[in-house]
Each structure stands twice: as C-alpha cells, then as structure tokens.
Amino acid sequence: MTDAGEALAREVRACAQEFAAQEIAPHAGEWDRKQHMPREIIGRLGELGFLAGPLPTSVGGRGWNNEVFVGVYEEIGQACSSVRGFLAVHTGLVSQCLHDLATEKQKSRWLPPLATGEWIGCYALTEPEAGSDIGNIATSAVRAGDDWVLNGSKIWITNGGIADLAIVFARTGPGEGRKGLSAFVVELPTDGWHARPLGATPLGHRASNHVRLDFEDVRVPDNQRLGEVGGGFGVALAGLNHGRLGVAAGAVGIARACLAAALTHARERRQFGQRIGDFQMVQADIADMSVETEAAAALVARVARAADRDDPQIGRLTSSAKLFATEVAQRCADKAVLLLGNRGYGDDHPVERYYRDVQGLRIYEGTNHIHRLVVARALIGRP
Ligand SMILES: Cc1cc2nc3c(=O)[nH]c(=O)nc-3n(C[C@H](O)[C@H](O)[C@H](O)COP(=O)(O)OP(=O)(O)OC[C@H]3O[C@@H](n4cnc5c(N)ncnc54)[C@H](O)[C@@H]3O)c2cc1C
Known part of the structure; x- marks a missing residue:
C-alpha cells in the first residue's frame, strides 16, 4: 500500500x-x-x-x-x-x-x-433442502411475458424482514443443478412476498433480523434479472467472495475482543495469592490467542490485497481466510470463557455473546467444511 x-x-x-x-x-x-x-x-x-x-x-x-x-x-x-x-x-x-x-x-x-x-439489502440463497448444496435450489422462476414469476421458500435470510431489495436465486431451467439457476433483484414490498419468523431463537446474532421468506407468484420484471439466465451460480459466488472477506475480518474482531477481555482478567483476577496471568497455563492460552489472532489478521489483510488486484485465486484465498479466521475466533472465544470463569458464563459480560455469535460465522456463507473443500479442490483439481 x-x-x-x-x-x-x-x-x-x-x-x-x-x-x-x-x-x-x-x-x-x-x-x-x-x-x-x-x-x-x-x-x-x-x-x-x-x-x-x-x-x-x-x-x-x-x-x-x-x-x-x-x-x-x-x-x-x-x-x-x-x-x-x-x-x-x-x-x-x-x-x-x-x-x-x-x-x-x-x-x-x-x-x-x-x-x-x-x-x-438481503441475499436469499438458502432453502430448507438447499444449504451447502446450492444445486438443489427448488424456488422456481417461470417466464411470463416481460416478467418472471417466482414461487418457493428461503430460510435464515439475514435482513430479510427489513429489506427493501433482495437478490433471490431461483431455478429457471432447463439446466440441471447449478446450471439451471438465475438471479433476480426483487424490490420490496411486492405482492406474494412473505417474510415470516424462523420459529426458533438463534444461538447468536440475536440482534440480527433473520427470517423465512415465502414467495407466492411474486412477479419480477426481466429487466431486474441480475446476469444471464442460467448464470445464477456465478452471481452467488461473486457476492460470497465479498461477504466471506467481511466474515473473516469480523472473526478477527471477535478474536481481538476475546484476547482483550482475557488479558484484562488475567491482570486483575487474583487466586492463590497471585494474578491468574502469572500461572503458566493461563499464559500459554493468552500467548496462543495472541499468535493466532495476529496470524488471522495477517491472512485477512493478504487476502484483501489479493482481492484488490483481482487475483485469479481469490476464491481459494477467501475461503482460506474465512476458514482460518473463524476457527481462530472460535478457539479464542472458547479460551476467553474458560479464563473468565463464571464471569465468562453470564450475559453480563460480552465473551458469552462472542462464544455464541462465533458459531454463526463458522456456518454462514459456506460452512467451514465447505471452505476446506474449496481450498483442497482448488489445489488438487476436481476428479
Ligand atoms: C446466522 C445465520 C445467518 C444466515 N444468513 C443467510 C443469508 O443472509 N442468506 C442465505 O441465503 N443464507 C443464510 N444463512 C444460511 C447459511 O448460509 C446455511 O445455513 C449454510 O450455507 C449451511 O447450510 P445448511 O445449514 O443447510 O447445512 P447443510 O448444507 O445441511 O450441512 C449440514 C452439515 O453437513 C456438512 N456438509 C454438507 N455438505 C458437505 C460436503 N460436501 N462435505 C463435507 N461436509 C458437508 C456441513 O458442513 C454441515 O456441517 C444463514 C445462516 C445462519 C446460521
């Protein structure tokens, strides 16, 4: 820079x-x-x-x-x-x-x-039967004159209940799996569009708006199609490459916050006549949190630079950053809860929230299993 x-x-x-x-x-x-x-x-x-x-x-x-x-x-x-x-x-x-x-x-x-x-804005990809397997999307978009008519359901859509605009992925056919998908931009509100409660209290990200979306004959003009008919999978990945970098960087934030909380407590809390930070086992945890957080931050910065120069390996690199940083954040949150003892277990201290929230980062925008697949397949090549 x-x-x-x-x-x-x-x-x-x-x-x-x-x-x-x-x-x-x-x-x-x-x-x-x-x-x-x-x-x-x-x-x-x-x-x-x-x-x-x-x-x-x-x-x-x-x-x-x-x-x-x-x-x-x-x-x-x-x-x-x-x-x-x-x-x-x-x-x-x-x-x-x-x-x-x-x-x-x-x-x-x-x-x-x-x-x-x-x-x-919201981004509506996931369905009850199509999570990691986007090729299984069942929401359909059928051409009707100048419009497309959408029917189907999406779940766990962040911002879905407060959105004014949604990118929706639907099956237009005739291609199989991912090849038959197209992307549409829906301006809201519109007839036949229903945002409904998920029916479950989320583990984390509780201040977010997550909903189920049901589409009943939702009409979208063809001039609101995003990309080519049949190009929906490419549109989905283009968005995910941006979003995943944001998730990775957010994970570094969680890791830093957990380290800061653990450090404060290690300095202030005394047991057996000394600061808990003077116990070697606590020091080892703090050192690991610090080293891993620095490594995650460095990887995120490297991948951000790669994105800035349109690196052809950006998919693999973004998956690497999202996978590594979110796993680091999870380990840091886990250690922070333990180091804070009962204080880390109550909702009067934020580490309890970080511990819950970080699980979401490991699941959305591709689970960390899927990111391992992306990295390995990019290196080994598909069969
Ligand atoms: C907080 C939160 C916010 C979200 N926001 C959005 C949103 O805004 N928009 C949206 O479209 N979706 C959103 N999602 C949905 C999310 O993207 C999906 O939950 C995620 O892609 C995984 O799909 P699934 O839950 O159906 O898991 P599944 O795909 O059913 O996977 C279940 C398990 O099997 C594993 N698995 C599946 N396939 C493989 C494989 N090939 N190899 C190895 N392991 C595999 C997975 O890793 C996972 O552990 C959100 C989810 C959460 C939790």
Whole structure:
C-alpha cells in the first residue's frame, strides 16, 4: 500500500473503532437480549460511509479498497457480530455483488439508496433442502411475458424482514443443478412476498433480523434479472467472495475482543495469592490467542490485497481466510470463557455473546467444511 493508502486505512479504521466503541459496544448486549438492532444504527453506518465504503463515488460510495474496508469489518466485529453481519450482507453480498454484475441502468437505480441505508439489502440463497448444496435450489422462476414469476421458500435470510431489495436465486431451467439457476433483484414490498419468523431463537446474532421468506407468484420484471439466465451460480459466488472477506475480518474482531477481555482478567483476577496471568497455563492460552489472532489478521489483510488486484485465486484465498479466521475466533472465544470463569458464563459480560455469535460465522456463507473443500479442490483439481 502507498503512504497515502496506509494513512487512509488508519483514518478509516480509527473512525470505525470510535463508532464501534461509543455507539455499538455499550448497547450490543441489550440489543442481543431484545433481539433487535435499532434502525438508527443503520443510518449511522450510512452517514459514516461504511454501507458503501468499497463502492465508487459515482454511486454514492467512498471508493475504499478491500484492504481499507476490512478494517471497518474488524472494528465493528469486535463490538457486535449482529451489526457486522448486517454490513457483510448489505454491502458485501448485495451492493458489491450488484456493482460487479448489474447493468449501468440497474446500478444507478439500486446502488445510491443502498449506499445511504435508505434501502436495505438481503441475499436469499438458502432453502430448507438447499444449504451447502446450492444445486438443489427448488424456488422456481417461470417466464411470463416481460416478467418472471417466482414461487418457493428461503430460510435464515439475514435482513430479510427489513429489506427493501433482495437478490433471490431461483431455478429457471432447463439446466440441471447449478446450471439451471438465475438471479433476480426483487424490490420490496411486492405482492406474494412473505417474510415470516424462523420459529426458533438463534444461538447468536440475536440482534440480527433473520427470517423465512415465502414467495407466492411474486412477479419480477426481466429487466431486474441480475446476469444471464442460467448464470445464477456465478452471481452467488461473486457476492460470497465479498461477504466471506467481511466474515473473516469480523472473526478477527471477535478474536481481538476475546484476547482483550482475557488479558484484562488475567491482570486483575487474583487466586492463590497471585494474578491468574502469572500461572503458566493461563499464559500459554493468552500467548496462543495472541499468535493466532495476529496470524488471522495477517491472512485477512493478504487476502484483501489479493482481492484488490483481482487475483485469479481469490476464491481459494477467501475461503482460506474465512476458514482460518473463524476457527481462530472460535478457539479464542472458547479460551476467553474458560479464563473468565463464571464471569465468562453470564450475559453480563460480552465473551458469552462472542462464544455464541462465533458459531454463526463458522456456518454462514459456506460452512467451514465447505471452505476446506474449496481450498483442497482448488489445489488438487476436481476428479
Ligand atoms: C446466522 C445465520 C445467518 C444466515 N444468513 C443467510 C443469508 O443472509 N442468506 C442465505 O441465503 N443464507 C443464510 N444463512 C444460511 C447459511 O448460509 C446455511 O445455513 C449454510 O450455507 C449451511 O447450510 P445448511 O445449514 O443447510 O447445512 P447443510 O448444507 O445441511 O450441512 C449440514 C452439515 O453437513 C456438512 N456438509 C454438507 N455438505 C458437505 C460436503 N460436501 N462435505 C463435507 N461436509 C458437508 C456441513 O458442513 C454441515 O456441517 C444463514 C445462516 C445462519 C446460521
């Protein structure tokens, strides 16, 4: 990065850090308990330029590269995975995906309101029978004159109940599996679109809006198709490559927050007449947390640079970062709960929330099993 680039990265990170410390962290526990994040926080993300940080200024963005923007995900991820998750979906899966693949006319209609937060975006891929196996998507889109008619259901859709715009993946045929998928942008509200409760209390990300979506003859004009008919799988991956980098950076934030909590406690808590941080077993845990967090942060930065130069290996690299950083965050959260003893077990301390939230990062945007497959197949080649 140039000197100017480094200065920008420091400035943007400092802004995100202050915002997260003052406007998110003090409320994150309460939002988690209430299972709700106030709309004002989305407005603030827009005012600070975070909702469209990596988009060009011509559509209301800030023109930051990935190396700069991962600092925003990391700082917000330290405070609250629900807010960071909102951002990774809205900006990574939706806005950056639209920027990559939409026509100029489509971009000029959708990106400016997404940039400010006037519109909220969601990304509807997962179905009851199609999680890792996207090729099993059953939602159908049938051509009817100038429109397509969508029928089917999606589950676990982040922002789905508050969205003004959705990227929906549906089967248009005639291709089998992934080849028969196409992507559509649905403007909301619209007839036949139903956002319904999941019917379960999530383990983590409780302040997020996760819903089931049911489509009953939802009409979408053909000019709201994103990409080619049959090109839906490529659209899905384009969005995921952006979102997964945000998840990886958010995981570094969780790991840093867990390390900070463990360090504070190791210095303050005394047992057997000394600081618990003076016990070698506690020191080993703290050293491991620190080393792994540094390694995850370095990998995320390397992959962000690779994304900035359109590295042809970006799929493998993004999977590597998402896999490694989320597993590091999980180990750090696990150690932090143990080191804080009973304090780490109650919801009056954030490590309990990090411990729950991190499980989601290991599942969404491809489970970590799937990321191992992506990495191995990219290296070995398919049979
Ligand atoms: C908090 C949260 C937010 C989410 N937000 C969204 C969203 O905004 N939009 C959206 O579309 N979806 C979203 N999802 C859904 C998420 O992307 C899926 O849950 C995920 O892709 C996994 O699908 P599944 O849960 O059906 O698991 P399955 O695919 O049924 O997998 C079950 C288990 O089998 C393993 N497995 C499956 N296939 C293989 C294989 N080939 N090799 C090895 N192991 C395998 C998996 O790793 C997993 O451990 C969200 C999920 C969560 C938890």
